[in-house]
Amino acid sequence: MKNGRITVLSLEQALALPFATERMVHQGWRVIRMETPAEDPGSNAGDPNRYIGADLGYHDLHSYYISPNLGKEAITLNLKKKEGQDLLKKLIRELNVDVFMCNTLPKRYKQLGIDYESLKEANPDLIWCGISAMGPDYPDRAGYDPTLQALMGYTYLTGEPNGKPVPCGIPIIDLKAGDEAFTQVILAMLDKYSSGKGKEIHISMAQCAASWLITALPQLEFVKSENDFFKRSGNEHRSFIPCNVYPTKDGMVYLAIGNDIQWVKFTSLNGFEDLANAERKTNQGRMDDKENIYQEIGSHTADYTTLEFVDLCLSINLSVSPVNTIKDIAAMEFVSKELLKTKLPDGRIVSLFPSSTETEFLKKNNYTLSCAPHLGEQNNIVYTEAGFEDDEIKSFVKNNVI
Numbered sequence: 005m006k007n008g009r010i011t012v013l014s015l016e017q018a019l020a021l022p023f024a025t026e027r028m029v030h031q032g033w034r035v036i037r038m039e040t041p042a043e044d045p046g047s048n049a050g051d052p053n054r055y056i057g058a059d060l061g062y063h064d065l066h067s068y069y070i071s072p073n074l075g076k077e078a079i080t081l082n083l084k085k086k087e088g089q090d091l092l093k094k095l096i097r098e099l100n101v102d103v104f105m106c107n108t109l110p111k112r113y114k115q116l117g118i119d120y121e122s123l124k125e126a127n128p129d130l131i132w133c134g135i136s137a138m139g140p141d142y143p144d145r146a147g148y149d150p151t152l153q154a155l156m157g158y159t160y161l162t163g164e165p166n167g168k169p170v171p172c173g174i175p176i177i178d179l180k181a182g183d184e185a186f187t188q189v190i191l192a193m194l195d196k197y198s199s200g201k202g203k204e205i206h207i208s209m210a211q212c213a214a215s216w217l218i219t220a221l222p223q224l225e226f227v228k229s230e231n232d233f234f235k236r237s238g239n240e241h242r243s244f245i246p247c248n249v250y251p252t253k254d255g256m257v258y259l260a261i262g263n264d265i266q267w268v269k270f271t272s273l274n275g276f277e278d279l280a281n282a283e284r285k286t287n288q289g290r291m292d293d294k295e296n297i298y299q300e301i302g303s304h305t306a307d308y309t310t311l312e313f314v315d316l317c318l319s320i321n322l323s324v325s326p327v328n329t330i331k332d333i334a335a336m337e338f339v340s341k342e343l344l345k346t347k348l349p350d351g352r353i354v355s356l357f358p359s360s361t362e363t364e365f366l367k368k369n370n371y372t373l374s375c376a377p378h379l380g381e382q383n384n385i386v387y388t389e390a391g392f393e394d395d396e397i398k399s400f401v402k403n404n405v406i
Contacts, residue, residue, distance in 0.1 A: 006100040009034050014105040017051040019175055020135050021107035022072040023182030029075040032365030041080035041406055050379040062349060064379045071356045073376035074346050080380035080406045087405045089117030096126035098390040103189055107135040111143035120204040129202040131192045135181050139208035147209055149175035156213035164238045181209040245290040246297045250305040256327040257313055269320050276304055345372045
């Protein structure tokens, strides 16, 4: 820790790890992202995500890269060279780095000199955290979110019963792994306060995904056959009836009836009484007649606008929602007032996404963070801070060390 501020040095790319370190930025930690230097001017060096998404007019600042990299510093370092690996250790020592993170294939840890045993020579109480597809037991297994969703059953469970399996609309396993890395680093820091020792942490994206199958994997012990529970169910809930999407005059709504009491309340509404009968009093009874129930509810909701039906259900405390677009969500007051803002290099202020929790650091900075950095943007600043003179830094550049 330097000047009372936690310092994180992160060899990062893609989304899982940048999302973890972005959460650290929101806490006021210093995050220095490390990437491979460009061998040729104008080449797509460093994090491939720099070049994904809308072209904003800057070679290495495309739209997909900006949001998970706000408020960070960026340096380059060639870890394929022995000089680069030595330089990394000096950075850890001179910058008093508290946490080192990476999302590199585990088989490359020792090759690049970034394994825990090597780096703790520079800081014996270093917290080290690596994210990979399946952890160090599978050192050469690469993994991206869509393939991991397929591997871990998410894709199999998602989609219409008679349609193709589909992944979730957001990279949910990337984000889960990033959250887990964030959490485990904080837990390691708490342990460090009492033990004085660092820690080696391995985050397996596949294991993170498996941990979220808490409503699926255990059912193997209880259902008579896989078809009883594991077939794709579209918009309906596998267990609670009648949770589903229904049409309105001007859109769609999702209504979730979670228990028998809520069903009684719903079918007591004026105009909805005909949905009730003795067989439908229990969830199992509704399960047996679910297709008819879905059709009947849809015929009623079609007589209402979305707002009318939502207000009607909210009046008796049922869980209901319009099927909102992303533009609709951006306009919600509780979202819009906490959107993080940044200034693009052309001076334009943009609003991006909210932090998952309000932090004192973000409040103090009016929810505004510096723009995601260009490749190696802080090289001179960081290497000077680590004790190197201008001539040495120029020599590093000339020899493709940075």
